[in-house]
Amino acid sequence: MKSDRLLSILLLLQTRGLVPATELAERLEVSVRTIYRDVEALSASGVPVYAERGRRGGIALLPGFRTDVTGLTADEARALFVLAAQGAHAALGLDAALGSALRKVMAALPAPHRPAAELTSRRILVDPARWMSGPQPVVDVAELHDAVFADRRLRLSYRHSGTQTPRTYIVDPYGLVVKAGVWYLVADRDGVPRLFRADRVRRAALTDDPVVRRPGVELADLWDALRRQVEERPGDVRLRVRVHRSRLDLFVRLHAGALTGEPWPEGQEERASAEGQGDWVRAELAVDSVEWARSLLSFGPNLEVLSPPQARTVLARHAAAVVALYGEAGAEQGVEGKDSRGGPGRCRLPYGASRGPRAT
Numbered sequence: 001m002k003s004d005r006l007l008s009i010l011l012l013l014q015t016r017g018l019v020p021a022t023e024l025a026e027r028l029e030v031s032v033r034t035i036y037r038d039v040e041a042l043s044a045s046g047v048p049v050y051a052e053r054g055r056r057g058g059i060a061l062l063p064g065f066r067t068d069v070t071g072l073t074a075d076e077a078r079a080l081f082v083l084a085a086q087g088a089h090a091a092l093g094l095d096a097a098l099g100s101a102l103r104k105v106m107a108a109l110p111a112p113h114r115p116a117a118e119l120t121s122r123r124i125l126v127d128p129a130r131w132m133s134g135p136q137p138v139v140d141v142a143e144l145h146d147a148v149f150a151d152r153r154l155r156l157s158y159r160h161s162g163t164q165t166p167r168t169y170i171v172d173p174y175g176l177v178v179k180a181g182v183w184y185l186v187a188d189r190d191g192v193p194r195l196f197r198a199d200r201v202r203r204a205a206l207t208d209d210p211v212v213r214r215p216g217v218e219l220a221d222l223w224d225a226l227r228r229q230v231e232e233r234p235g236d237v238r239l240r241v242r243v244h245r246s247r248l249d250l251f252v253r254l255h256a257g258a259l260t261g262e263p264w265p266e267g268q269e270e271r272a273s274a275e276g277q278g279d280w281v282r283a284e285l286a287v288d289s290v291e292w293a294r295s296l297l298s299f300g301p302n303l304e305v306l307s308p309p310q311a312r313t314v315l316a317r318h319a320a321a322v323v324a325l326y327g328e329a330g331a332e333q334g335v336e337g338k339d340s341r342g343g344p345g346r347c348r349l350p351y352g353a354s355r356g357p358r359a360t
Helices: 002-016 021-028 032-044 074-080 086-091 095-108 111-123 141-150 219-231 245-255 290-302 309-333
Strands: 049-052 058-061 152-158 167-179 182-189 192-197 201-210 237-244 280-287 303-307
Touching: 002 021, 002 032, 002 058, 021 032, 021 058, 032 049, 074 111, 095 111, 141 152, 141 167, 141 182, 141 201, 167 192, 167 219, 182 219, 192 219, 237 245, 237 290, 245 280, 245 290, 280 290, 290 303, 290 309, 303 309
Parallel strands: none
Antiparallel strands: 049 058, 152 167, 152 201, 167 182, 182 192, 237 280, 237 303
16 A cells, blocks of 8 residues: 555665665565655655655655654564564574563554564464474674674684684675574675685684675675575486385475475376375485485485486495494394304394384
């Protein structure tokens, strides 16, 4: 509605100052012409708004003008109390501030909306941590938080994945992003955008040099580009596998990012729905190297790699190493080996222990 759009323009100008008409149009999903008509409507209603022409121009309110807009709709009030990442506030040392802010918002809400807002905070809970992700390392995000607001270059001592010795970089920070409970610093290194996991930062120190950010580049734009690089990274190796239906859900959940498409029934070349046809389905994975295939050993006999042959060789080598490791121990205890008489070994279980689930 036009009234909502006029209010949105007023709030944006009040919080941002001078805002280009093109940015207002993009944010509110209307044309630039519509924005200028709305500005005229605001001016006619007594709001001291004006437009500046030129490359650095835009729309702004006269200095010192403020308006108190406290009327929230019921949905807006409820939305404020669904805060998706309590852990993020704790990491930044803002838990107490969050609680205080919500109490102030509650006090400012129109009386009819307060019960719904309070009930929302009791009925909706968002936990950003993934299942079985293990305890997250303690990360001093507050130090990085201060650094991204200082507008100075940052000296990082950073340990890359798979290495033990940290390396030192001078970076230009854009901001922090938390994804699934993991914090990332988004920064330029030598003018190229990079992601740095906060839990791998050994030391961070501000330099005396001012930060150098590329004109017109915002944190959200950089994060979107970097995220797509990670998620859409092309795999150089295509693995063809067959998976037993009893493990299909787990397989898809663990390796959805590497799947090139939906699994399909075994015996069919076309990729149709895999629902309810046979005990096995086939799938294709795009991965970085054939060595990646060893991660599939956890599925045991419920998954077979069909191609390429090099991946089967990798699996065979690692499977043989596992058999050698546990086969020796088993032989000593009479498990999966030969006993002292040269016959098949037997498992020596404690009295009363079950040998495994019975078929039903």
